[in-house]
Amino acid sequence: xxxxxxxxxGEINPDLILTDPTLEPRFxxxxxxxxxxxxxxxxxxxxxxxxxxxxxxxVAFIGVVGDDLxxxxxxxMMKARQVDVSSVIVDENQATGLSVIxxxxxxxxxLTHLGAINALRGEQITDELLAQTRHLHVASYFLQxxxxxxxxxxxxxxxALGLTTSLDTNWDPEEKWAGVxxxxxxxxxxxxxxxxxxxxxxxxxxxxxxxxxxxxxxxETPILAVKMGADGGLAFDGETLxxxxxxxVEVVDTVGAGDSFDAGFLYGFLQGWSLERNLNFGVIxxxxxxxxxxxxxxxxxxxEALRVLDERS
Numbered sequence: 001x002x003x004x005x006x007x008x009x010g011e012i013n014p015d016l017i018l019t020d021p022t023l024e025p026r027f028x029x030x031x032x033x034x035x036x037x038x039x040x041x042x043x044x045x046x047x048x049x050x051x052x053x054x055x056x057x058x059v060a061f062i063g064v065v066g067d068d069l070x071x072x073x074x075x076x077m078m079k080a081r082q083v084d085v086s087s088v089i090v091d092e093n094q095a096t097g098l099s100v101i102x103x104x105x106x107x108x109x110x111l112t113h114l115g116a117i118n119a120l121r122g123e124q125i126t127d128e129l130l131a132q133t134r135h136l137h138v139a140s141y142f143l144q145x146x147x148x149x150x151x152x153x154x155x156x157x158x159x160a161l162g163l164t165t166s167l168d169t170n171w172d173p174e175e176k177w178a179g180v181x182x183x184x185x186x187x188x189x190x191x192x193x194x195x196x197x198x199x200x201x202x203x204x205x206x207x208x209x210x211x212x213x214x215x216x217x218x219x220e221t222p223i224l225a226v227k228m229g230a231d232g233g234l235a236f237d238g239e240t241l242x243x244x245x246x247x248x249v250e251v252v253d254t255v256g257a258g259d260s261f262d263a264g265f266l267y268g269f270l271q272g273w274s275l276e277r278n279l280n281f282g283v284i285x286x287x288x289x290x291x292x293x294x295x296x297x298x299x300x301x302x303x304e305a306l307r308v309l310d311e312r313s
Contacts, residue, residue, distance in 0.1 A: 004084065004133035005057040005270055009125055010045020011117040011140050012063040012074050012088065013097035017255060017293055023104045040294030041077045042099050044139040044170050047256040047295035050081040051263030051285060054299045057270065060133060062087040064119035070096035081296065087129060094119055101255055108255065117143055122150020127157060135164045135270060142172040148179060155186035164188040168262055169196055184216040189269060191262045193227040210236040225265050225279060227258045227286065235279040244280045247287035247308060256295020261286030264305060284308045
């Protein structure tokens with residue numbers, strides 16, 4: 001039996017979330033009062049890892065942080081969520097990254113200082129570490145610029161060792177969308193959102209984009225799951241397209257909802273569930289995560305998410 005269900009190779013940074021429905025920052029030394037603020041676990045990879053561990057998966061993480069306040073905060077918070085951070089690299093020559101999120105509930109702007117966010121390299125992820133886990137997940141592809149050159153090789157090494165792989169590119173700040181095609185040939189599960197599918201393919205609809213992306217994936221039975229915000233999600237296996245609606249909740253903060261979706265979807269995938277059940281579980285986990293501020297504070301435990309899933313059956 002492998003030591004871990006999941007290895008996450010990713011970026012680590014906290015989020016400083018400033019929340020107000022009418023938030024509109026102005027320059028000119030103008031001070032604006034806001035309703036709420038929170039310092040919480042940030043980064044797509046870390047939020048995903050916490051969500052997966054919350055569901056009971058055995059999760060290991062490798063990434064880079066600085067030997068500083070933000071780095072220590074992240075490692076302590078991840079350990080508290082039962083994520084194994086023993087492989088995380090603490091580099092005293094790096095500064096841990098930070099994202100400041102201006103949250104208007106229905107929309108948000110994100111200001112990010114990269115710091116060590118892009119520091120992880122493919123060669124730092126050894127075969128010995130890979131051999132301890134069942135599945136490798138990578139998110140924030142376009143931010144992890146030092147990981148990009150070795151990522152196709154990393155996925156190839158993982159697959160040769162019997163691992164399945166998953167990718168969530170997240171948004172490309174440069175909007176070039178380069179380098180993904182080759183990587184998808186080594187990807188088992190692809191987890192973009194609707195805007196990312198359209199940008200990656202140039203398609204006019206998410207359904208057409210799903211057809212194009214599924215054809216690029218490694219497996220003869222491709223697994224594609226697309227997050228669609230208030231419209232829930234869809235999944236496609238090359239033949240049948242499934243849809244699932246959101247769970248009605250009072251939305252406080254959508255930060256990390258897509259990462260919680262990924263955690264739920266991959267939980268089901270690793271249990272051997274059907275694609276339709278995986279999709280519904282992913283949407284449930286994403287929906288429930290929006291009930292409080294921050295990406296991890298209302299991620300569901302397994303029993304809660306399964307109870308909602310049973311209600312849908």
